[in-house]
Amino acid sequence: MEPLVFTPSLNLSLVPHWQLWSQLRDQVGGRLYESVPFAQPCYDEFNSSACVGVRHSYLDEVSRTNTPTAFVQSQWETCQATQEHCLLDWSNPDNDAPTHAAECKSGSLPSYYINVQTADDVKAAFDFSRKTKVPLSIRNTGHDYKGRSSAPGSLGLWMHNLQEISYTPSFAPRGCSAGRVTPSPAVTMGAGVRWDEAHTFADKHNITLVGGSDKSVGAVGGWLQGGGHGALSNTMGMGADRVLEFEVVTPDGEVRVANECQHADLFWALRGGGGGTFGVVLYATVLASPPVTLQTLIFSWGSAHAHVDENLNRTREAWALFADASVALAEEGWGGYATKDVIVLVNPEDPSTFEKGDSEPEGDEEVMMWKGSAIAPLIKWGHSLRTKDRGVVLIQKVFPTWLSFFNVFTSKFVASVGKNLALSSRLVPATSLSTPSLREGIVGALMHANTVTTSPGVIILMTTPYSFPDEEKRTSVNRMWRESVWHVTNVEAWAWNATAEEVRGSYRRAKESLGKLKDLTGGTDGGGAYVNEADVYEEGWERAFWGDNYGRLLEVKRKYDPDHLLDCWHCVGFEREDERFGCYLDV
Ligand SMILES: Cc1cc2nc3c(=O)[nH]c(=O)nc-3n(C[C@H](O)[C@H](O)[C@H](O)COP(=O)(O)OP(=O)(O)OC[C@H]3O[C@@H](n4cnc5c(N)ncnc54)[C@H](O)[C@@H]3O)c2cc1C
Known part of the structure; x- marks a missing residue:
């Protein structure tokens, strides 16, 4: 599908390193584009047909997902540190006030992005970044709650158009000798496939895949690489449990097949260690299960x-x-x-x-x-x-079938889209619910959480792999996931024209709202949170997201990305001083 905003107006002669940009454009078959903010047409002319289209789709998740410069939480299009943005009013996209209040600025959008279609595109991007020091950002659907798929001034890798999907009734990971791994039914998906597309495909083949609660989250990007939970995860495992193989371009430009038999360290790290960290995944092959009622x-x-x-x-x-x-x-x-x-x-x-x-x-x-x-x-x-x-x-x-449930569920429960949103998360281990007084405390903490944020938004997600042990420790997700029966989140939103101090207040309220729950579930030293749905300012994030796995993950990061070409907020190996984080607020 073509993006809504698609303006190949690159005037390279005005750009530093323009010869290298020009070379890059040729290397990627001309698929290098200038980032144009989603709502730019409205700042140009509010009543234009292009702006009417943007206003109409401003709160639509699929439109945002398919547009390389639109993000599901719109603050990640803005520079929160400087307040530069190009937003509309999410509470009423037909309100023209934002377009009179300020100029449209590209905020934390990449300067340019590649519409990735081949491994060579990714290799060219790594080479370019190494030579120019221009940071890279990887973006699939733009659902990320922590801004990890955009970075100001970066070269963006837009993965959306890797849309292949295929079913193999008896898949054997490449490079595994006969007898080492039992072949299993599997689905191989390109990096841009969304969950609604994957479930529809699976249904046609009379198989079940484990995905999340939302139709437009990506099946292969941050969801899968950060763990990936869903309503079936209790008995069928998290996304990371079910991966059989990744095809990934590592920062040295090599295309690697990572599975149990080849690059097993990388395979382990990609199964929960987080997106945007170890390489650019082109394809993932995941286990397909029989149909479920x-x-x-x-x-x-x-x-x-x-x-x-x-x-x-x-x-x-x-x-x-x-x-x-x-x-x-x-x-x-x-x-x-x-x-x-x-x-x-x-x-x-x-x-x-x-x-x-x-x-x-x-x-x-x-x-x-x-x-x-x-x-x-x-x-x-x-x-x-x-x-x-x-x-x-x-x-x-x-x-x-799973699809028949998923279609009903996603039509009734539609997530917030196009808003500025802060989130926080806690894993709740079974031990925290083991006595009546502990349970009373937990329920009290949840009731309290709903009074701290401006609208009651606590969600108790029973999506942990409690009944799916991973005794061989094959994934890098925090082990606390398997001891937990709940993952709890809460949200806080703010207006398009909130001041920096008001935005800080919203992040703080999202954090504080789950503070009591955090105290009851292990605190900063022993508690856990979901890397993909956590507080942007999570304290002790390394331990909260990965527990004892962090040290080994850092070793894998250093091995495959020694020059730090990839980095993202609170990802393995995160370095706060990097200029790509210049738009995050200090809260
Ligand atoms: C409405 C909504 C519902 C959600 N529901 C669930 C749920 O049910 N279960 C759940 O587990 N999570 C859920 N999430 C959280 C979700 O897992 C994260 O937002 C996740 O980061 C989305 O991944 P993405 O690839 O779709 O998004 P993006 O924002 O495009 O990418 C997220 C991260 O992955 C990296 N990345 C993307 N593609 C690649 C690639 N090909 N190679 C390497 N790195 C890549 C990006 O650089 C970024 O760091 C939900 C989020 C939202 C907004």
């Missing part, structure tokens, strides 16, 4: 008719029941999401395996359907609530 609970208790205190009580009660049940739910195979007013849980396991709990709920068919399951008390409570309030929704349903 999903037992599903969709329970929404928030009510427009209920008093605000009543809704708060319901949130507390639902979360308390969820906390009581979560370890048992994880053991039964459930995964999913809970917010202040909804719980969605899915289970790919046969429901007959649930019938091992103590509870023997009596009564209606809905409760009896999963009789004995740890989920029964939650359903029983939901049912009693519904008899009092017809606004309560309680659906128990079997989806015949």
Whole structure:
């Protein structure tokens, strides 16, 4: 698909190193483009048809994902340190005030980007960066919450157009001798494939892939290389658990096949060590599983008719029941999401395996359907609530495939797009939920979190690989993921014209909102957070994101990228002084 903003107006004679830029343009077959901010047409002429198109798609995730200069959290298009930007008002993109308030500036966008189509494009970019010291940035969908896919003045590598996808019923990693690895069904995807595309492809081939909760997150880029969790991860593993092979261009310009048999150190590092760090991945091959049918609970208790205190009580009660049940739910195979007013849980396991709990709920068919399951008390409570309030929704349903569930889920739960957003994250180990008083403390900390940020945005993600042990330590994700039953996030947003101090305040509130939870789940020394969804200013980030794996990851980084051609914020080997981080605020 062509990007919405696509202006090959490169005037190279005005650019430092212009001969090298010119040479680069020739090396990449002319696919070197100047970055033009997404909303530039609106700053040129607000009523132009081009601007109407931008306004219309400003909050649309697929449009942003497919546009090389638009990012899902729009602050990563801006220079937060200097306040230069080219934003519209996300609360009303038809408001022309931003275009009168300031000039359109390219903020933290790369100066130029390559529309990557071959390994030679990437090799040329590494050579160019080595000679000119122009930093590189790698961008796939632009979903990153921490700004790791843009950098001011950089040469951007836009991976979107690597769109190949293929299914191999019996895939053997290259270079493995016969008998070393058992061949398995697998899907090979180019770096630009999104999760909605991957799941649609899988469905056609009657197989299941494990992806996240969002349709336009990339399947191969930051999601996969940072760990990658989803509603099936409890029993089927994280994305990183399921990779069989990467094809990657390392900073020395070599195309390497990394799997269990070749470049095993690089393979391990790419399975959780983070995107944008060890090389530019062109393709990944991931395990394909047989089709799944999903037992599903969709329970929404928030009510427009209920008093605000009543809704708060319901949130507390639902979360308390969820906390009581979560370890048992994880053991039964459930995964999913809970917010202040909804719980969605899915289970790919046969429901007959649930019938091992103590509870023997009596009564209606809905409760009896999963009789004995740890989920029964939650359903029983939901049912009693519904008899009092017809606004309560309680659906128990079997989806015949992952795609049928995913399509419903992503149509109902659409993430924030086009906003300035700060996030924070905590992993919640099972031990933190092991006694009633610990659970009470955790629920209190979650309720507190929703009072600190300006709108209650806590999400409890039951997407950890609790029932998927990795005894051989084949991935580099923080081991704490496997001991945890929840990953919790919270968000804070700010307006297009917020001052630098207001922006700092938003980052601080996102952090502080999960502070109590952090204290109850290991603190700075022993706690964990998800590298892809963490506080931008996470303290002790090396340990929080990778635990004991950080030292080994740093060795791999030094081996494959000794000249530090790649770097990103709080990535393995991160160096704050680098000019590419000049747009981050000190908070
Ligand atoms: C709405 C939304 C929903 C989300 N849902 C989930 C979820 O359910 N589960 C989950 O685990 N995470 C989720 N995330 C977080 C997601 O994992 C991260 O945002 C991730 O960084 C996205 O990767 P990307 O490649 O799509 O994005 P990008 O922003 O393009 O890239 C992210 C990082 O990966 C690097 N990178 C990208 N492509 C390559 C490549 N080919 N080679 C090397 N490095 C590369 C970039 O340089 C950058 O550092 C969600 C995020 C959003 C905004």
